[in-house]
Amino acid sequence: MHIAVNGLNYSYPDGHKALHDISLNVSRGEKVALVGSNGAGKSTLLLHLNGILRGDGNITIEGVELRDDTINAIRKKVGIIFQDPNDQLFCPTVRDDVAFGPEHFGLDASSVDEIVARSLSHVAMGHAANRAAHHLSLGERKRVSIAAVLACAPEILIFDEPAAMLDPRRKREMISFIKGSNRTVIIATHDPDFAVQTTSRCVIMDRGRIVAEGDSKSILNDSELLSSHGL
Numbered sequence: 001m002h003i004a005v006n007g008l009n010y011s012y013p014d015g016h017k018a019l020h021d022i023s024l025n026v027s028r029g030e031k032v033a034l035v036g037s038n039g040a041g042k043s044t045l046l047l048h049l050n051g052i053l054r055g056d057g058n059i060t061i062e063g064v065e066l067r068d069d070t071i072n073a074i075r076k077k078v079g080i081i082f083q084d085p086n087d088q089l090f091c092p093t094v095r096d097d098v099a100f101g102p103e104h105f106g107l108d109a110s111s112v113d114e115i116v117a118r119s120l121s122h123v124a125m126g127h128a129a130n131r132a133a134h135h136l137s138l139g140e141r142k143r144v145s146i147a148a149v150l151a152c153a154p155e156i157l158i159f160d161e162p163a164a165m166l167d168p169r170r171k172r173e174m175i176s177f178i179k180g181s182n183r184t185v186i187i188a189t190h191d192p193d194f195a196v197q198t199t200s201r202c203v204i205m206d207r208g209r210i211v212a213e214g215d216s217k218s219i220l221n222d223s224e225l226l227s228s229h230g231l
């Protein structure tokens with residue numbers, strides 16, 4: 001199993017219990033959507049998959065259990081693209097933002113340059129390498145944040161609300177990017193249509209619990225199920 005979550009529970013420091021006994025398995029190359037209304041616990045669950053948050057329970061990535069001594073290795077395998085690219089991009093230039101990960105891994109300058117060029121061209125942002133991310137449009141910043149994650153060569157890509165705030169054309173581009181990826185992909189979205197267009201399996205979350213799971217098309221055609229969970 002590529003990703004295995006077992007009996008995960010998490011409460012925020014203020015005592016709010018955001019995850020209740022979550023178990024989830026994802027196979028290599030699979031594309032899975034976590035679908036739920038605001039506050040369902042999607043982002044909280046995603047943040048556990050590379051150890052940004054640590055709850056009670058068990059998370060295993062490619063057979064390696066997430067622990068203090070494995071967290072750095074697991075972070076190289078699991079790349080999270082945050083909902084807001086401003087949380088991801090903080091360097092003076094786009095090039096520096098994308099170089100940050102590979103430089104951190106200790107690669108030499110020419111390898112880093114090559115990775116940066118390849119990652120930016122993958123999202124059609126090579127022309128912006130010398131610009132500042134905060135001068136770009138939201139859609140462009142999202143693409144740069146994807147490049148910054150791709151530069152770290154993760155095996156698993158995790159997108160938190162990838163379609164949020166994108167205009168229809170950028171949304172279509174995002175759909176084809178996700179569909180075209182040969183990596184394991186998990187997306188969190190409150191948009192059932194986006195989920196059905198990008199994933200084959202869908203997990204419905206409500207108030208911190210997984211309440212339904214199955215083939216994306218059949219789950220997302222079940223309007224009674226969706227409306228009973230605020231979707």
Ligand SMILES: Nc1ncnc2c1ncn2[C@@H]1O[C@H](COP(=O)(O)OP(=O)(O)O)[C@@H](O)[C@H]1O
Pocket residue numbers: 012013014016017018036037038039040041042043044045
């Ligand atoms: N930092 C925090 N402190 C306390 N509660 C939080 C925090 N972040 C999120 N929550 C709460 O946890 C629940 C799940 O939030 P979240 O994972 O962001 O949901 P989703 O991504 O599905 O909208 C919500 O009730 C939210 O208010």
Ligand SMILES: [Mg+2]
Pocket residue numbers: 042043044160161188
């Ligand atoms: Mg969220």
